[in-house]
Amino acid sequence: MKIISGTGHRVLAEQIAAAAGADLCDVDITRFPDGEVFVKIVENVRGDDLFIVQSVSVNPNEYLMELLIMIDAAKRASADRITAVLPFYGYARQDRKDQPRVPITAKLVANLLVAAGADRILCVDLHAQQIQGFFDIPVDHLYASPVIVKYLRSRDLDDLVVVSPDAGGLKMADAYSKLLDAGIALVGKQRKSATDVEANHLVGDVKGRNTLLVDDMTSTAGTLTAAAKLLEKAGAKSIRAAVSHSLLTEQGIDRLKGSPICELVTTDTVPQREWTSFKVTVLSVADTLAEAICRIHNDQSVSSLFRV
Template sequence: MKIFSGNSNPKLARAICDAIGVELGRCTVSAFPDGETFVKIEENVRGEDVFVVQSTSPPTNHNLMEMFIMMDALRRASADRITAVLPFYGYARQDRKDQPRVPITAKLVANLLVASGANRVLTMDLHAQQIQGFFDIPVDHLYAAPVMYNYLKQKGLPNLVVVSPDVGGIKMAYAYAQVLGAELAIVAKRRKSAHEVESMAVIGHVRNKNVLLVDDLTETAGTLTAAATLLRQRGAKQILACVSHAILNQTGIERLKNSCIDELITTDSVCRPVIRGVNITTLSVAGLLGEAIKRIANNLSVNSLFEFRGGRTS
């Protein structure tokens, strides 16, 4: 088994290797003066079981091309099996035709991964679970919930309500509510544009309660901050947000700085600079991904990683 990393999240790749006691594979991933990506695998991979760790976070297109070229290089170097490890799967929000004459880019990315040499995919907290069906190769879909659950249990928040910031996240919120022994509430919203949302109503009781907002990803933080404002107006006390992938741009950072959210809990699935003025707790998923990689390499079940004390994530 050998693990290689692109440039999107080398820190996570090294942490994965440390967690399972293997060395990170040697490779050169650089750019020509005109911006084209150059890859050279610096060690023998003939007949090896190879894992390529690359989050497709911004710059999304560049990181995707790095991964495609790395897998092509590994395939031409006679690697036996190539697993694309995507802690964050980019383009996942473009998973259907919701208006005329638009692409289904999540499916296109799936096709390109296979075309470039992927024999299987390991990913975490997809925005839409049906993306697994876009592949004709095996997909192992992990959840960050066990890592989040351990941290939240240690905090021991009393009188807790788990809130989905939109109707689409009810299933995830229900899973968190079950394992934390908390109540469940929902915020109904209307999206005005790709950058702006309007929270309209709260379904459930949040007055004088501690609130945990749960979502799979945030970028502009519009959904989270609008929901937090409405919840505070409805009498919520402490407001925490739990997000698997925090791909924050400048708009999102400014919104969080001015929001009612007391703490943002996320993972290291994407590489992110230090953000001042926002209380962010970053939990590592390196152990979770490392254990999955080890089990895939040894042809063992990955299913038990979905199970943890107090409940099941799937």
């Protein structure tokens, strides 16, 4: 078993390799003067079970191309099996045609990964469960919820209500509510643009209760902050948010500062910036991914990793 990493999130890759008891193999990744990516796997990987860690976030075009080229390099170097480890699966938002003449980029990325030579995919909290069906190769889909729930239980939040900030996240909210033995509520929203959201109705009782907004990702925090304002208006005692992937922009940070959300709980599936003016708790998924990698290598079940 060998692990290599792109430049998408090398810190996490190093933590995964350390937790898995393996060395992170050297890879030379540079750019030609015109911006083309050059990759050379420094160590011999012939006949190895190779895991390539790359989080396709922040600069998704660059990191996706890096990943595809690394997979191709590994395939031509005669690696026995190539597993693409994507803590964050980029381009997952577009998973269906919801209007005329738009692409399904989640499927396009799946096709590219398979065409490049990936034999298996390991990922965390896909934007939509059905993306697994876009692949004709095995997909191990892990969840950040065991890590997040363990932390939330330590906070002893009594009389808790888990809130879905939109209808699409209701299934995730239901899973969290069962794990935390909490109530459940739903916020209805209307998206005006890619960055602006209007929350216009709430289903469920949150008055005088601790609330937890859950979502798979946030970037501009429009959905979270709009839902939080509605919860505040409904008399919620406290408002927290838990997201698997925090891709916050400057606009998102400013929105969180001015919102009634008192804490954002997230994971390190994507690189995190320094926080000074807003309470953010970043939990690590390195141990979970390392355990999954070891189990895949040893042909063992990974289903036990879903337990809290």
